[in-house]
Amino acid sequence: GAVVSQHPSWVICKSGTSVKIECRSLDFQATTMFWYRQFPKQSLMLMATSNEGSKATYEQGVEKDKFLINHASLTLSTLTVTSAHPEDSSFYICSAREGLAGPTYNEQFFGPGTRLTVL
Amino acid sequence: EDKVVQSPLSLVVHEGDTVTLNCSYEVTNFRSLLWYKQEKKAPTFLFMLTSSGIEKKSGRLSSILDKKELFSILNITATQTGDSAVYLCAVEWGGSNYKLTFGKGTLLTVNP
Numbered sequence: 001g002a003v004v005s006q007h008p009s010w011v012i013c014k015s016g017t018s019v020k021i022e023c024r025s026l027d028f029q030a031t032t033m034f035w036y037r038q039f040p041k042q043s044l045m046l047m048a049t050s051n052e053g054s055k056a057t058y059e060q061g062v063e064k065d066k067f068l069i070n071h072a073s074l075t076l077s078t079l080t081v082t083s084a085h086p087e088d089s090s091f092y093i094c095s096a097r098e099g100l101a102g103p104t105y106n107e108q109f110f111g112p113g114t115r116l117t118v119l
Numbered sequence: 120e121d122k123v124v125q126s127p128l129s130l131v132v133h134e135g136d137t138v139t140l141n142c143s144y145e146v147t148n149f150r151s152l153l154w155y156k157q158e159k160k161a162p163t164f165l166f167m168l169t170s171s172g173i174e175k176k177s178g179r180l181s182s183i184l185d186k187k188e189l190f191s192i193l194n195i196t197a198t199q200t201g202d203s204a205v206y207l208c209a210v211e212w213g214g215s216n217y218k219l220t221f222g223k224g225t226l227l228t229v230n231p
Contacts, residue, residue, distance in 0.1 A: 034218065043207060043221040044162070057216065093161050095219075107153075108219060110161040 002028050004096050006111035013084055014119055021079045021114045023094030030096030033077040034108060035069060038091040050077055084118040091115050122146050123210050125222035133230050136198050140225045142208030143190040150211040152184055152191050157224070158204045165193070165206075198229045 003026040013019050023033055032051050036044040048064075050056040050071035058064045066088075071077040077096075081088055092115075095108040126141045144152065151169045155162035166175045168184035168191060175182050179198075184191045195202055205224040211217050 032216065043223045044209075044219075046218055046220065049216055049218055051216070107164065107167060110163075113161045 002096075002098070002107075002109040004030075004094065004109045004111040006092075006094055006114050008114060009112060010115040010117075012117045012119065015085055016083055018080055018082045019084055019116060021081075021092055021094075021116075023077045023079070023096065023111050025075045025096040025109070028096075028098050028109075029074040030077075030098065031074065032097045033071055034095045034097070035067070035077075035079050036093045036095070038093060038113075044093060047079075081116065084116070086118045089116055089118045121222075122212075122220050123208055123222035125206075125208050125225050127225060128223060129226040129228070131228045131230065132198055134199055136229075137194065137196045138198060138227060140193040140195075140206050140208075140227070141190060142192070142222055144208075144210045144222075145189060146210050146212035146220065148212050148217075149186070150213075150217050153209045153211065153219070154182055154191070154193050155207040155209065156204045157207055162207055195227075198227075200229050200231055203227055203229045 005024045007022045035047045038044045046059050047062045048056045048058045048069050050069050052071050052074050056069040068080040091113050093113040094111045097108045123144045151167050153167045154165040166182045171186040179196045182193045205226050207224045208222045209219040211219050
């Protein structure tokens with residue numbers, strides 16, 4: 001089945017530093033990748049949508065200069081949290097979707113998530 | 120305003136009980152409704168529904184969509200402690216780039 005990995009699975013950093021999170025589709029080509037954030041006891045909130053080779057589309061209220069997204073290849077997207085602050089501490093989850101028509105055309109496959117703690 | 124509303128927000132039952140989880144939505148350019156189970160980590164896919172009135176089943180879980188009334192239900196029969204989790208409903212909608220909007224989830228606790 002379709003597998004999406006994230007790295008790292010957890011990270012602790014100091015306030016003011018930048019953190020990069022990788023999302024990889026391991027056995028399929030992901031033309032579209034999504035980044036979500038989930039605060040404790042809350043649901044997943046979509047942050048941005050990225051299509052391979054083009055700029056990400058950010059949801060309202062998400063700062064594009066703070067959350068840099070790069071989707072340079074069909075199997076890799078990265079999210080960089082720049083100048084992280086304690087309020088950025090959250091669970092970040094990526095998902096990937098194939099672009100080809102087929103039985104799994106609509107399905108998003110989720111990564112295992114990255115827990116970010118900013119001290 | 121919330122586009123995807125789940126109810127109840129939490130539910131406590133005993134093993135063997137049957138539960139029904141609800142999800143209502145209001146979006147433009149609806150494409151599909153999905154149910155996920157989340158236990159500590161990322162959500163795991165349960166069902167994707169696109170057509171009204173067609174029940175999808177997987178073991179003790181089943182789900183159905185009503186596109187006229189804009190809601191879906193997820194049923195779990197003969198619940199087990201391993202069913203304890205947050206159940207998320209998400210709606211795929213939009214224009215050229217469909218995206219998922221999640222409900223707040225239903226926290227199901229199954230006691231032995």
